[in-house]
Amino acid sequence: MNIDIRSSCLPPEDATAWLLERWSMMLLIRRAEEAIAAMVETAEALCPCHLSIGQEAVAAGVCAALTNSDTIWGGHRSHGHYLAKGGSLEMLFAEVLGRISGCSGGRGRSMHLASREMGILGTVPIVAGTVPLAAGAAFAARMRGGTDIAVAFFGDGAFEEGHVHESLNLAALYRLPVVFVCENNLYSSHLHWSERRVADRLDRAGEVHGVPGRRVDGNDAEAVYSAAAEGVARARRGEGPTLLECRTFRWRGHVGASWDADVGVERRGELAEWLKLDPIARTAGRLIALGVHDLEGREHAIMTRVGEALERARADELPGPDRVLQHVWAEAACGR
Numbered sequence: 005m006n007i008d009i010r011s012s013c014l015p016p017e018d019a020t021a022w023l024l025e026r027w028s029m030m031l032l033i034r035r036a037e038e039a040i041a042a043m044v045e046t047a048e049a050l051c052p053c054h055l056s057i058g059q060e061a062v063a064a065g066v067c068a069a070l071t072n073s074d075t076i077w078g079g080h081r082s083h084g085h086y087l088a089k090g091g092s093l094e095m096l097f098a099e100v101l102g103r104i105s106g107c108s109g110g111r112g113r114s115m116h117l118a119s120r121e122m123g124i125l126g127t128v129p130i131v132a133g134t135v136p137l138a139a140g141a142a143f144a145a146r147m148r149g150g151t152d153i154a155v156a157f158f159g160d161g162a163f164e165e166g167h168v169h170e171s172l173n174l175a176a177l178y179r180l181p182v183v184f185v186c187e188n189n190l191y192s193s194h195l196h197w198s199e200r201r202v203a204d205r206l207d208r209a210g211e212v213h214g215v216p217g218r219r220v221d222g223n224d225a226e227a228v229y230s231a232a233a234e235g236v237a238r239a240r241r242g243e244g245p246t247l248l249e250c251r252t253f254r255w256r257g258h259v260g261a262s263w264d265a266d267v268g269v270e271r272r273g274e275l276a277e278w279l280k281l282d283p284i285a286r287t288a289g290r291l292i293a294l295g296v297h298d299l300e301g302r303e304h305a306i307m308t309r310v311g312e313a314l315e316r317a318r319a320d321e322l323p324g325p326d327r328v329l330q331h332v333w334a335e336a337a338c339g340r
């Protein structure tokens with residue numbers, strides 16, 4: 005573990021209320037993903053799932069710096085980004101369960117989430133796909149005028165794809181209003197970064213293209229927020245893209261609900277260290293120090309919300325055979 009920066013800069017408004025919101029969002033993401041994990045384990049949800057448990061501070065911290073009309077692109081591990089940007093919890097569960105009322109009509113499941121109203125343009129499981137897509141969204145925002153910006157969430161594995169570097173260069177050249185958020189959880193599938201690269205400085209990966217980078221403790225929602233807010237402000241001022249490297253760790257396996265116990269002792273040792281840096285417990289500690297003592301009651305309310313949303317999603321309709329051809333052709337293009 006090698007974390008450089010822990011910013012103590014809090015947003016200007018009421019620090020306790022702000023921290024409570026971040027804590028609540030991180031807990032919502034975790035409880036929602038635990039529910040998804042349980043449904044995948046029992047085969048109630050018939051799709052692969054990539055859980056962000058342990059990484060919640062990145063989604064909660066970055067999205068706190070965004071407005072509704074800013075846009076995000078997420079990847080295969082993006083339940084948290086979808087929720088933190090304001091996506092509907094019930095429509096997430098409905099999507100994972102393949103219900104018609106899911107946020108992608110039940111056709112995309114865990115890895116294809118979207119909500120245009122909330123600026124969630126999509127989540128795409130093509131590794132690094134979000135990087136050029138967000139550059140494109142930023143280009144579109146620029147052409148529309150105004151101050152909206154775009155965010156790409158992607159993993160450390162994305163830096164092994166060439167078009168990431170092309171996108172960084174293009175974004176710098178056109179000073180696009182975009183923040184590139186790399187969630188460096190040290191692994192790509194089961195490969196540790198040291199088996200894939202020599203240098204451990206992804207924050208510097210944009211320097212040669214003129215994209216300033218910042219490394220941040222990705223398990224600290226305040227630090228993530230501060231760094232993201234700086235990048236967002238730069239983008240809104242027309243000064244171009246920023247790259248954030250958020251150092252974090254996923255607790256569960258690469259895919260599925262397991263705890264990755266099959267991939268070796270070394271990773272188990274690492275996990276034990278990272279469990280101590282639980283982003284939710286750390287924020288709870290700060291809240292308690294600020295005099296907040298009803299976290300249990302609030303947690304209970306979040307669990308009730310998750311349980312109720314899940315029951316409503318379960319009660320939603322599954323698509324019948326009559327819908328098989330729906331959304332297959334673009335009607336205007338085919339004249340249908």
Ligand SMILES: Cc1ncc(C[n+]2csc(CCOP(=O)(O)OP(=O)(O)O)c2C)c(N)n1
Pocket residue numbers: 080081129130131132158159160161162189191192193258
């Ligand atoms: C272009 C492409 N190559 C390979 C894969 C298979 N794949 C899915 S997730 C993944 C690992 C991604 O690692 P990282 O980008 O670090 O994200 P993380 O899973 O750690 O969140 C791979 C190789 C893919 N989906 N897309």
Ligand SMILES: [Mg+2]
Pocket residue numbers: 159160161187188189190191192193
């Ligand atoms: Mg990774």
